[in-house]
Amino acid sequence: MEVIKKQFKKIKRESEEIKNEAKKKVVGYIVAAFGLVAGLAWNEAIKAFIEYIFPLSANTLLVKFIYAFLVTLAVVLISVYLVRLFGENKKENE
Numbered sequence: 001m002e003v004i005k006k007q008f009k010k011i012k013r014e015s016e017e018i019k020n021e022a023k024k025k026v027v028g029y030i031v032a033a034f035g036l037v038a039g040l041a042w043n044e045a046i047k048a049f050i051e052y053i054f055p056l057s058a059n060t061l062l063v064k065f066i067y068a069f070l071v072t073l074a075v076v077l078i079s080v081y082l083v084r085l086f087g088e089n090k091k092e093n094e
Helices: 001-055 059-093
Strands: none
Touching: 001 059
16 A cells, blocks of 8 residues: 555656646747747848838848848857856756
């Protein structure tokens, strides 16, 4: 009987852990969705600014490519920084 109680407690503890992990994932996905919406809003604002500064002309295409390159560069640099930052935190916690 004691073995059954221990197994039941173990199953209950593991189900709570899974439940907490699922909550963390859902919250992470919701935050990511809000980040995407904010990013799209900024994208539209920057595109409108570019069109305001450089009215429809031959240079507009070049400016859009420069903008895309700069945004990509910024995302890569920020991503590398965050991976290193959180990688160091993992090593410290272990």
